[in-house]
Amino acid sequence: METKKLGGQTVQMSQPPVILGHANVVGKKEGEGPLKDTFDYIDADDTFGQPSWEKSESQMQKQALTMAMERAGVSAGQVDFLFAGDLLNQCISSSYAAREQNIPFFGLYGACSTMGESIALASMTLDGGFGQCAAAVASSHFCSAERQYRNPLEYGSQRTPTAQWTVTGAGAVVLGRAGDGPKITHCTIGRIVDKGVCDANNMGAAMAPAAAKTICAHLHDTGRDPDFYDRIITGDLGKLGSELLLELTHREGYDLREVHADCGMLIFDPQEQDVHCGGSGCGCCASVLTGHLLEQMKRGVWKNILFCPTGALHSPTATMQGESIPGICHAVALTNGK
Amino acid sequence: METKKLGGQTVQMSQPPVILGHANVVGKKEGEGPLKDTFDYIDADDTFGQPSWEKSESQMQKQALTMAMERAGVSAGQVDFLFAGDLLNQCISSSYAAREQNIPFFGLYGACSTMGESIALASMTLDGGFGQCAAAVASSHFCSAERQYRNPLEYGSQRTPTAQWTVTGAGAVVLGRAGDGPKITHCTIGRIVDKGVCDANNMGAAMAPAAAKTICAHLHDTGRDPDFYDRIITGDLGKLGSELLLELTHREGYDLREVHADCGMLIFDPQEQDVHCGGSGCGCCASVLTGHLLEQMKRGVWKNILFCPTGALHSPTATMQGESIPGICHAVALTNGK
Numbered sequence: 042m043e044t045k046k047l048g049g050q051t052v053q054m055s056q057p058p059v060i061l062g063h064a065n066v067v068g069k070k071e072g073e074g075p076l077k078d079t080f081d082y083i084d085a086d087d088t089f090g091q092p093s094w095e096k097s098e099s100q101m102q103k104q105a106l107t108m109a110m111e112r113a114g115v116s117a118g119q120v121d122f123l124f125a126g127d128l129l130n131q132c133i134s135s136s137y138a139a140r141e142q143n144i145p146f147f148g149l150y151g152a153c154s155t156m157g158e159s160i161a162l163a164s165m166t167l168d169g170g171f172g173q174c175a176a177a178v179a180s181s182h183f184c185s186a187e188r189q190y191r192n193p194l195e196y197g198s199q200r201t202p203t204a205q206w207t208v209t210g211a212g213a214v215v216l217g218r219a220g221d222g223p224k225i226t227h228c229t230i231g232r233i234v235d236k237g238v239c240d241a242n243n244m245g246a247a248m249a250p251a252a253a254k255t256i257c258a259h260l261h262d263t264g265r266d267p268d269f270y271d272r273i274i275t276g277d278l279g280k281l282g283s284e285l286l287l288e289l290t291h292r293e294g295y296d297l298r299e300v301h302a303d304c305g306m307l308i309f310d311p312q313e314q315d316v317h318c319g320g321s322g323c324g325c326c327a328s329v330l331t332g333h334l335l336e337q338m339k340r341g342v343w344k345n346i347l348f349c350p351t352g353a354l355h356s357p358t359a360t361m362q363g364e365s366i367p368g369i370c371h372a373v374a375l376t377n378g379k
Numbered sequence: 380m381e382t383k384k385l386g387g388q389t390v391q392m393s394q395p396p397v398i399l400g401h402a403n404v405v406g407k408k409e410g411e412g413p414l415k416d417t418f419d420y421i422d423a424d425d426t427f428g429q430p431s432w433e434k435s436e437s438q439m440q441k442q443a444l445t446m447a448m449e450r451a452g453v454s455a456g457q458v459d460f461l462f463a464g465d466l467l468n469q470c471i472s473s474s475y476a477a478r479e480q481n482i483p484f485f486g487l488y489g490a491c492s493t494m495g496e497s498i499a500l501a502s503m504t505l506d507g508g509f510g511q512c513a514a515a516v517a518s519s520h521f522c523s524a525e526r527q528y529r530n531p532l533e534y535g536s537q538r539t540p541t542a543q544w545t546v547t548g549a550g551a552v553v554l555g556r557a558g559d560g561p562k563i564t565h566c567t568i569g570r571i572v573d574k575g576v577c578d579a580n581n582m583g584a585a586m587a588p589a590a591a592k593t594i595c596a597h598l599h600d601t602g603r604d605p606d607f608y609d610r611i612i613t614g615d616l617g618k619l620g621s622e623l624l625l626e627l628t629h630r631e632g633y634d635l636r637e638v639h640a641d642c643g644m645l646i647f648d649p650q651e652q653d654v655h656c657g658g659s660g661c662g663c664c665a666s667v668l669t670g671h672l673l674e675q676m677k678r679g680v681w682k683n684i685l686f687c688p689t690g691a692l693h694s695p696t697a698t699m700q701g702e703s704i705p706g707i708c709h710a711v712a713l714t715n716g717k
Contacts, residue, residue, distance in 0.1 A: 354474035
């Protein structure tokens with residue numbers, strides 16, 4: 042029977058879905074960083090006009106999706122499916138954002154890999170012939186994440202050197218079966234990899250092995266060399282995780298030094314912004330993709346990129362029970378439609 | 380362009396995926412209820428041999444999936460994708476269960492609608508041509524859910540009359556593109572419906588409007604009458620939610636009285652087992668589908684069923700912030716392959 046699967050983990054689109062519109066919103070700190078000119082909306086105080094951080098995060102998803110739909114020239118009624126996720130318990134940022142949109146809804150949990158998972162499923166759904174238009178959204182908020190995963194901000198906890206800073210950001214893309222724009226050609230779906238890292242303040246080390254596995258699987262399945270891509274961009278490995286990724290992929294015979302970048306290292310200035318190992322959170326790679334990365338593609342600076350969001354699939358409860366941190370990474374190959 | 384979408388929310392499979400294998404595991408209380416003969420494994424003390432309730436729930440998913448794969452005659456290496464979800468914060472039951480399975484993994488969050496969401500996405504992925512075999516799993520555990528959503532068991536809290544009892548159960552199905560067994564013909568993907576119910580002890584009322592919307596959308600999109608189906612089976616509306624469903628669908632011109640059943644009301648004996656409005660949790664409809672429902676189909680008692688898991692997409696944090704409870708329902712149409 043016909044299959045669009047290459048090798049063990051990669052699927053190839055028969056008619057690559059097109060990014061018809063994309064948008065992002067971020068917080069104040071992100072808006073002061075090196076990518077500030079690539080964000081569509083920067084909130085002055087990170088509340089987004091809402092009375093709780095959780096509601097702020099929902100508002101961010103709504104705002105990003107609304108802008109992305111406007112740019113794609115589609116109304117909510119024309120979007121066949123919405124794929125969305127976030128980091129909060131029971132994924133409430135996404136559910137409460139989607140509540141007012143009236144679009145058939147798939148809730149996802151992929152931790153910080155969610156933007157890869159949502160784009161992969163949206164692409165497969167469209168290429169499978171189940172609709173004409175689908176949206177993918179992901180978000181994180183520094184303040185909701187801190188109080189849920191670590192401590193309320195009021196505690197003023199100190200951070201370890203390996204820690205990363207959860208990005209306040211949301212990104213949305215609207216995909217269509219036809220049109221102009223960057224296209225999704227392949228998706229490599231991650232397997233869970235757990236090398237026994239138990240330090241919840243060292244996510245880069247926990248996720249790097251999963252990123253290495255997925256990127257190597259993608260290159261193997263497609264027969265491509267790393268330099269086929271102008272950039273291979275991981276989600277939020279940060280400084281330490283990125284170093285580990287280069288080492289782990291080198292052992293498998295791939296040299297990524299020339300092409301690798303990491304959204305967690307791009308979004309903040311590590312010297313000036315005191316973020317230790319870099320940015321993290323679902324909203325990190327979601328806002329970098331829907332700003333900097335897609336802009337570089339649309340300008341023709343890059344022709345092919347591999348977007349590789351990484352997630353740590355643990356919880357505070359699992360960590361307290363002594364569990365190690367399982368990592369996952371989904372890779373999405375984009376090509377410039379022009 | 381070709382589309383497999385009917386109306387606003389329903390997709391139709393061009394080559395209906397087949398349930399090649401299915402299995403379930405449940406706890407002691409479920410094993411004493413009216414469906415006891417339809418469960419594959421009943422644990423004597425609900426620990427499943429594990430030192431924490433969260434680890435018990437992971438173990439349940441592993442066990443159910445392993446059995447379902449055995450019955451389908453496939454190894455983990457032959458399963459192209461695993462779609463799984465649960466109720467716990469950051470969906471750890473699923474992630475830790477999937478960690479050892481080495482299958483490309485999509486984590487989902489649909490609350491108690493997860494078994495519908497996972498089967499829908501697995502079916503669409505296969506029918507879209509992206510693989511030959513996919514698995515869908517969901518679980519819940521009374522003890523992990525109580526301490527996370529309500530109070531630790533040790534508190535001995537009293538329950539309100541509208542409360543439901545979270546099922547300790549996991550169900551797994553293995554789907555293939557060809558073979559013998561019940562087939563998935565249509566999936567109706569839910570929109571979020573929120574009628575302003577704020578009582579987290581009255582989930583039936585919060586979810587019934589979403590169930591009514593999805594079932595009416597399904598009947599409208601497919602042009603079918605309710606009596607096309609031998610049964611239209613909701614996930615876990617319970618006694619009160621089921622009454623509301625019948626009333627809400629009646630207002631839309633559909634009489635479901637002859638065909639409606641609810642997994643939450645089937646799994647426990649309401650008189651003998653002191654469960655107030657019935658069972659709930661992702662594991663409720665997952666274990667009833669993979670036991671009672673599929674057995675009735677395979678025996679030829681039923682030819683067509685509509686399986687409609689319902690979810691409440693709130694969290695304790697959202698409830699404490701005064702938010703109402705958004706509901707969702709995904710419907711999956713199954714037909715007897717024989």
